[in-house]
Amino acid sequence: MKPLFIIGYMGCGKTTFGRALSQATGLRFIDLDLYIEERFRKTVRQIFDDKGEGGFRAIEKEMLHEAGEMSDCIVSCGGGTPCFFDNMDYMNSKGTTLWLQASEDTLFSRLVRKREKRPLLAGHTDEEIRTIISDQLMARTPHYSKATHTWKGDSLEDRRQIDANIADFLANGPVKGIGV
Numbered sequence: 001m002k003p004l005f006i007i008g009y010m011g012c013g014k015t016t017f018g019r020a021l022s023q024a025t026g027l028r029f030i031d032l033d034l035y036i037e038e039r040f041r042k043t044v045r046q047i048f049d050d051k052g053e054g055g056f057r058a059i060e061k062e063m064l065h066e067a068g069e070m071s072d073c074i075v076s077c078g079g080g081t082p083c084f085f086d087n088m089d090y091m092n093s094k095g096t097t098l099w100l101q102a103s104e105d106t107l108f109s110r111l112v113r114k115r116e117k118r119p120l121l122a123g124h125t126d127e128e129i130r131t132i133i134s135d136q137l138m139a140r141t142p143h144y145s146k147a148t149h150t151w152k153g154d155s156l157e158d159r160r161q162i163d164a165n166i167a168d169f170l171a172n173g174p175v176k177g178i179g180v
Contacts, residue, residue, distance in 0.1 A: 001027070001071060001072050001177075001178070002071060002094060002095035002096065003067065003068060003070060003071070003073050003074070003075050003091075003094060003095035003096075004021075004027075004073070004074045004075070004095060004096050004097075004098060004175060004178065005068075005075045005077055005091040005094075005095055005096070005097045005098070006018050006074065006075065006076045006077065006098050006100055007077050007081065007082045007088075007091070007097055007098070007099050007100070007144055007147055008079065008099055008100040008101060008102070008144060008153060009079045009102070009107055009133070009136065009137055009140065009144075010078070010079035010107075010111065010118060010120075010121075011079075011102065011106075011107045011110040011111040011114075012079075012100045012101065012102040012106075012107060012153040013100055013102060013110075013153035013156040014076040014077065014079075014100050014153075015031050015076045016156045016162060017076075017100055017151075017153060017156060017162075017165070017166070018031070018074045018075075018076035019031075019076075020162050020163070020165075020166045021074055021166055021169065021170075021178070022074050024166050024167075024170060025074075025170075025178055027072050027073055027074050027178070028070070028072060028073040028074070029073070029074050029076070030067050030070070030073055030074070030075045030076070031076045032060065032063060032064060032067065032075060032076060032077050032078055032081060033078050035063055035067065036059060036060060036063050039063065040059065044056065044078075044119065045117075045119045045122075047059065048119040049119075057080070057084045057085070060078060060080075060081055060084070060087075061084065061085050061087060064077070064081060064087055064090065064091070065090065068090060068091065068094040068095065069094075075095075077091075079136075079140070080140070082097075082140070082143040082144060082146070082147075083139070083140050083143045088143050088146045088147075089146075092146065092147075092148060096148050096149065096175055097146070097147040097148050097149070098147060098148070098149045098150070098151055098174075098175065099144045099145070099147035099149070099150045099151070100151055100152075100153040101144075101150055101151070101152055101153055102152070102153040102154050103154055104130075104133055104134060104137065106153075106154045107133050107137075108126075108129065108130055108133055111129060111133065112126055112129055115129060120132065120136075148174075149173075149174035149175055150174070151169060151173060151174065152165075
């Protein structure tokens with residue numbers, strides 16, 4: 001099976017959904033940010049601090065292309081991954097893309113609690129975070145909407161919701177035959 005790339009805004013549940021889907025299907029799970037951190041032995045935040053966003057995005061593209069050559073895997077991408085270079089076209093050419101959508105309220109609720117772990121949100125007030133989410137969603141939606149499939153990520157708050165969401169995805173979701 002070609003890779004399944006999960007895309008969407010930060011906090012939409014890409015890692016949670018991807019890990020659970022991996023466990024349910026037996027497919028390898030790759031969190032692109034963690035993959036980068038392991039390879040470069042630095043956190044994403046440290047890479048941002050050392051090389052700036054442009055330097056990070058160049059590394060991200062290189063690691064995306066590496067992951068895109070793998071088979072039988074689920075790749076959870078960073079929120080900005082589809083928005084730089086030709087990354088979205090690349091993912092669509094190498095596998096299946098799934099846009100995991102969540103409402104702005106859900107995103108805010110998840111992100112405001114962990115703002116310091118997110119380089120683009122660290123140090124911002126609640127209202128600034130609301131504005132950042134809204135503005136970035138507007139800018140990123142044209143990229144996300146190029147995904148071959150879309151799925152809702154609002155119901156990933158606890159184990160029961162996660163399990164139900166994955167069961168529904170496997171039974172009724174847009175990607176047929178995953179993990180078979």
